[in-house]
Amino acid sequence: MAPPARYCVPGERLCSTEEATAGSGTYTRHGFIFSSLAGCLEKRSEDSGLPVVSVVRDAESQLLPDVGAVVTCKVCSINSRFAKVHILYVGSTPLKSTFRGTIRREDIRATEKDKVEVYKSFRPGDIVLAKVISLGDAQSNYLLSTAENELGVVVARSEAGVQMVPISWCEMQCPRTHTKDFRKVARVQPQFLQT
Structure with missing residues (x-):
């Protein structure tokens, strides 16, 4: 083979x-x-x-993330300066291969950028809606932003393994244990919801 x-x-x-x-x-x-x-x-x-x-080129060409595109990605790792993600969808179109992206601390929120803490915004495994703000190259990643209200975490799991429910723009709660975790929660627009 x-x-x-x-x-x-x-x-x-x-x-x-x-x-x-x-x-x-x-x-x-x-x-x-x-x-x-x-x-x-x-x-x-x-x-x-x-x-x-x-x-x-493929017969059916691969869709590439473009500047201004809203993408769905999964958080792989975080540190104090940025979150590393894999881009899975451009709009509602799944990608054939994953592309790497970075959400820098200063691109997480539109206001009070100096007070943002990455670990209070994302956790590994979170599914995030973000906007492409700069194209990457082979050595670096796509730069993404969640600074708009509609962008941020859309799916997160608690430590109990249960899908968490947003309770405010900065918190999600586990329906089983009722523990609360900080997140940069997206106010999801209907066109971005996958059925």
Whole structure:
């Protein structure tokens, strides 16, 4: 069975020019080959020695998060400065492959940005609605914001494993244990609710 095709995004570093030759859908810079489009990585062996690296678009092209798009993501890890997330949906369209995103502390809320604490806004495993504010590249992630009222945590689980219920814009409660946790709660608009 063939290994699954590696999916590349524009600007992603593929390999060194000593390992391969640049083919279609790629470009070279500073001794490395980069992807110039979104698609699947292909390596072809050539008689001349070095394999040729190309990036080929899917027949049905992959939807990419774009600046201004509302995305649904899952929180993977948090620290005092930002939350790392995996982007799962753009609007209501599921992505074929996950993209990494970062929600910085200063992009969590629109007001009192200096008082925001990441661990009082998100926890690993939370499902969050966010807006793309900057495109990433292969080395960094998409920059996301939850500064609008409609953005923030939409699904969170308590330590008891129960889905929590929002009780204010900054708190959610476990219906089983009645414990409260801080979150940056989204005021979800009907068009973003998945049925």
